[in-house]
Amino acid sequence: xxxxxxxxxxxxxxxxxxxxxxxxxxxxxxxxxxxxxxxxxxxxxxxxxxxxxxxxxxxxxxxxxxxxxxxxxxxxxxxxxxxxxxxxxxxxxxxxxxxxxxxxxxxxxxxxxxxxxxxxxxxxxxxxxxxxxxxxxxxxxxxxxxx
Amino acid sequence: xxxxxxxxxxxxxxxxxxxxxxxxxxxxxxxxxxxxxxxxxxxxxxxxxxxxxxxxxxxxxxxxxxxxxxxxxxxxxxxxxxxxxxxxxxxxxxxxxxxxxxxxxxxxxxxxxxxxxxxxxxxxxxxxxxxxxxxxxxxxxxxxxxxx
Numbered sequence: 001x002x003x004x005x006x007x008x009x010x011x012x013x014x015x016x017x018x019x020x021x022x023x024x025x026x027x028x029x030x031x032x033x034x035x036x037x038x039x040x041x042x043x044x045x046x047x048x049x050x051x052x053x054x055x056x057x058x059x060x061x062x063x064x065x066x067x068x069x070x071x072x073x074x075x076x077x078x079x080x081x082x083x084x085x086x087x088x089x090x091x092x093x094x095x096x097x098x099x100x101x102x103x104x105x106x107x108x109x110x111x112x113x114x115x116x117x118x119x120x121x122x123x124x125x126x127x128x129x130x131x132x133x134x135x136x137x138x139x140x141x142x143x144x145x146x147x
Numbered sequence: 148x149x150x151x152x153x154x155x156x157x158x159x160x161x162x163x164x165x166x167x168x169x170x171x172x173x174x175x176x177x178x179x180x181x182x183x184x185x186x187x188x189x190x191x192x193x194x195x196x197x198x199x200x201x202x203x204x205x206x207x208x209x210x211x212x213x214x215x216x217x218x219x220x221x222x223x224x225x226x227x228x229x230x231x232x233x234x235x236x237x238x239x240x241x242x243x244x245x246x247x248x249x250x251x252x253x254x255x256x257x258x259x260x261x262x263x264x265x266x267x268x269x270x271x272x273x274x275x276x277x278x279x280x281x282x283x284x285x286x287x288x289x290x291x292x293x294x295x
Contacts, residue, residue: 044191046176047242047291049184050272084176084187095244097274129250129275140244140272145189 021147023092025118033111034122038092043144046084050097051077052130052138060134066103069136070110081143088114090143093121098137101126107137171295173241175267182257183264184271188241193293196233200246200289201225204281212283215252219259222288230292237263239292242270246287250275256286 021043027036053061053069055076062068074088081087096107104124111119120141130138171193177186203212203221212218223237230236245256253273269290279287 044172044189045293046187046189047270048187049242049270050274080176080186084174084189095272127274128277131250131253131273138272138274142242 021144023118023144028119030112030119032108033115033119034108035119036121038118038121040092040144043147044085046081046086046090046143046145048077048080048084048141048143050131050138050140051080052132052135054132054135058132060132063134064136066106066136067110070107073137073139074110074114077139077141084143084145086143086145089117090145091115091120091141092144094123094139094141096122096124096137096139097127097130098124099127099130100136103136171293173267173293178268180268182271183260183268185268186270188270190241190293193295196230196235196239196292196294198226198229198290198292200244200287201229202279202281202284202287204284212285215255215285216259218284218286219256222286223263226288226290233292233294235292235294238267239294240264240269240290241293243272243288243290245271245273246276246279246289247273248276248279248285252285 022039022041024039025035025037026039029035051073053072053076055061055072056079061072077091078088081090098104098107101124107124127138130136132138172189172191173193174189175185176189178184179186201222203218203225205212213221226240227237230239247253247256250273256273279285
């Protein structure tokens with residue numbers, strides 16, 4: 001009986017970590033606020049449509065003002081992720097499209113304020129045009145919600 | 148004694164189920180039916196398929212690639228073939244990056260994609276690029292699918 005109890009407890013200890021979600025940021029680049037890779041197992045994935053600086057009604061925030069549009073984009077990102085039951089900390093990877101690549105440094109500096117628990121992987125590139133007229137950036141993200 | 152064994156077996160099975168039972172759960176967050184897309188798609192479990200960017204490119208060079216509608220249909224035909232090789236269908240697409248050489252095609256794109264996605268709209272990101280792999284190409288679509 002005791003033996004079974006012991007194996008019962010042991011089994012619980014051994015089997016439990018399989019269910020827990022592990023997230024590992026590989027080769028973080030803190031000066032640009034991203035990681036070369038993010039390793040993760042388990043959890044619920046959230047694929048987001050491109051998020052830009054326009055609000056729910058499609059009204060563009062901060063026309064011509066890149067930092068203002070970055071702030072608005074992250075606010076919108078927070079809103080969408082909250083609806084999916086998550087937060088920006090759940091983002092594992094993102095593709096950042098901007099209409100002018102010279103804004104890269106401003107973007108990465110501002111990203112340091114967004115992520116508190118490790119940086120997602122990221123790609124940054126210049127697009128000729130984005131969906132919302134006047135938008136200077138758009139972020140396409142994938143998140144994995146914490147269990 | 149028997150009861151303990153039984154409990155142990157049930158316990159083991161329940162753990163196996165949660166560890167390996169990859170039953171698919173999908174949720175479409177804030178769908179935008181007029182654009183046949185969702186703001187986000189939430190997925191748990193299932194088998195993922197990461198597709199390459201698909202274009203209307205033909206094996207023969209210098210073949211007429213046609214107008215937007217022709218290219219759209221050819222691209223989705225090829226996506227369908229790729230998905231079916233993997234055992235999937237259009238319904239399994241959860242997100243796609245749509246690269247266009249002119250974003251003024253978006254209304255036409257949405258009109259045509261309504262015929263492909265009747266419900267369960269994927270997340271979509273449109274990006275205008277100056278060039279694709281070949282001069283005649285006006286669109287490239289890179290989807291991710293999750294099958295049961």
